Amino acid sequence: MAIRKGKTQKALIRCAGSLLLVALFFLCACNVAYLEKFAEFDAHQGNYEEAVQDLTKAIRYAPRDPVPRAARGYLYEKMGRHDEAIADYTKAIELDPTDDELYLVRGIAYSLKGDGDRAILDYSTAIEIDPSNNDAYFNRAQAWETKGNGEQAVKDYQAAARLGNPRAQGVLSARKVAW
DSSP: OOOOTTHHHHHHHHHHHHHHHHHHHHHHHHHHHHHHHHHHHHHHTTOHHHHHHHHHHHHHHOTTOHHHHHHHHHHHHHTTOHHHHHHHHHHHHHHOTTOHHHHHHHHHHHHHHTOHHHHHHHHHHHHHHOTTOHHHHHHHHHHHHHTTOHHHHHHHHHHHHHTTOHHHHHHHHHTTOOO
16 A cells, blocks of 8 residues: 555654654663663772763763763762862752752862862752751861861751761760750
């Protein structure tokens, strides 16, 4: 049976085009998940460069997904490449500015780099987004201590301890400070 030119042919072409787009989307989503799992496996084996390559491919497949960027940032951080970690965390934050954990991990990267002021800003933003983020309070307390502001550090240790952070509770107990 021959297809008549006209409306039927155009409808079939549109339908085939739509199916192709759906298939491509599905393949990209599968590839991203596969690459993320493969990167996780590589990282557990200590193959950080290979894991970074896997996540770089995942980012190409899903440029608007903050997860592979944050994961790659974490790997860069483990490798001591703080500027690259911060760049990936920053891009992930641009993609999802409501995720408090992204600010927390970028704050950690700034702390490791020695930039306490930016670390404090990121920890503070994480706390604004989620006031129950006890890790953000704890890390901000450590950043305050590094800057020599013991009074502010104790306040943040107390907040973290009240939220159940065992490390903050240990610090305060050792100092005989109530929370």
